[in-house]
Amino acid sequence: MAINDADLDYSLQFYKRLHIEKGEFLIRPQQKVGHFYFMQQGCMCYYTKDDSGMKVMEFFTEGQFFTDLYAYISAIPSGSYLEATEDCMVYSISKEDALKSFDHSHDMERFGRLSMQDGFMRLFRRNNHLKNLSNQERYLRLLQKRPDLFQRVPQYLIASYLGLTPVGLSKIRKRLVAS
Amino acid sequence: MAINDADLDYSLQFYKRLHIEKGEFLIRPQQKVGHFYFMQQGCMCYYTKDDSGMKVMEFFTEGQFFTDLYAYISAIPSGSYLEATEDCMVYSISKEDALKSFDHSHDMERFGRLSMQDGFMRLFRRNNHLKNLSNQERYLRLLQKRPDLFQRVPQYLIASYLGLTPVGLSKIRKRLVAS
DNA sequence: TCTATTTATTAAACCAGTTTAACAGGAATT
DNA sequence: AATTCCTGTTAAACTGGTTTAATAAATAGA
Numbered sequence: 001m002a003i004n005d006a007d008l009d010y011s012l013q014f015y016k017r018l019h020i021e022k023g024e025f026l027i028r029p030q031q032k033v034g035h036f037y038f039m040q041q042g043c044m045c046y047y048t049k050d051d052s053g054m055k056v057m058e059f060f061t062e063g064q065f066f067t068d069l070y071a072y073i074s075a076i077p078s079g080s081y082l083e084a085t086e087d088c089m090v091y092s093i094s095k096e097d098a099l100k101s102f103d104h105s106h107d108m109e110r111f112g113r114l115s116m117q118d119g120f121m122r123l124f125r126r127n128n129h130l131k132n133l134s135n136q137e138r139y140l141r142l143l144q145k146r147p148d149l150f151q152r153v154p155q156y157l158i159a160s161y162l163g164l165t166p167v168g169l170s171k172i173r174k175r176l177v178a179s
Numbered sequence: 180m181a182i183n184d185a186d187l188d189y190s191l192q193f194y195k196r197l198h199i200e201k202g203e204f205l206i207r208p209q210q211k212v213g214h215f216y217f218m219q220q221g222c223m224c225y226y227t228k229d230d231s232g233m234k235v236m237e238f239f240t241e242g243q244f245f246t247d248l249y250a251y252i253s254a255i256p257s258g259s260y261l262e263a264t265e266d267c268m269v270y271s272i273s274k275e276d277a278l279k280s281f282d283h284s285h286d287m288e289r290f291g292r293l294s295m296q297d298g299f300m301r302l303f304r305r306n307n308h309l310k311n312l313s314n315q316e317r318y319l320r321l322l323q324k325r326p327d328l329f330q331r332v333p334q335y336l337i338a339s340y341l342g343l344t345p346v347g348l349s350k351i352r353k354r355l356v357a358s
Numbered sequence: 359t360c361t362a363t364t365t366a367t368t369a370a371a372c373c374a375g376t377t378t379a380a381c382a383g384g385a386a387t388t
Numbered sequence: 389a390a391t392t393c394c395t396g397t398t399a400a401a402c403t404g405g406t407t408t409a410a411t412a413a414a415t416a417g418a
Binding site for chain 2: 073
């Protein structure tokens, strides 16, 4: 969609560049989430953790807008981790500044609505796959859609993302090469 | 949030009242989805169907805005069913008219953005529960959050919504009364 | 280079669900 | 009242995953 140049410039002034080293966190449980991020370079892993271990919800890589959207929107402290699995370069904008952009311009408000639509659709697809596909199908699909992940993050994180244990994923892989 | 009266009136003029009888469909696969709905009275079941049977994604009841949001946003023909499990009274607005409202008013554009946020958060929670809770926990939570459903829709639909077979849900119920 | 740590595979026992099928109670149809 | 259909439960056999533990292979640190 088109945003007029003046409005775009107005918004861009707010973004700040951030470096996060591998193993560092952008978000931890109990923290308030007041920023939206854009991944310029690197990979971060978004996960929850309870007594039964960690559950990877999403991987964010180059070109993606991201944050703990639930905590961001609701203003409820996060219950999740956002951890760099590599050194990262990220742009960030505060919620306050994002809202300033929306107030300032109908175009930006629309951009906000469409971005939210976009995030919604991604989550919707993910939800559908979780409901309708087998673990093996989801593994094959991920392999096809985001092959880079298999090169850059350990397999046990991918297993968790797929809703499996490392052992379970290993079995699926074995089953596949056998056939 | 507040919308000024003139803008609200402008939008409300577009809504039309609709009656759907039990067993009728508001949406079927292959159809384009060009309307947004508000449930005034009744209950509809949103589900997909493939060779391995139906999968209930959501139930919509009184007071909820709804549609096949994925098909609505993407303009891709639906892959799902939206079926009345009871006689329903529904208000509908066309996509075209909704966009007219957004164009006409910054307030309504914002309302659109916030509604999308709302839908996103619901889906997000649902996704989290699917990932983090056991079938039994999800059953108990549904029982607590939407007790009305258990009175108005057959148990095999609820089983499907929970990602179970009717047999599976029956076992869980049995296990629970035993303890 | 050696050691310690992290990651991936395998095996064995186990378990929560599935599939299939039989059956029983209720509601709707005749 | 009899019949049919729909819904929910139960039982038995099965299955795709889990858990635990041992082992191997790769990586990082000293």
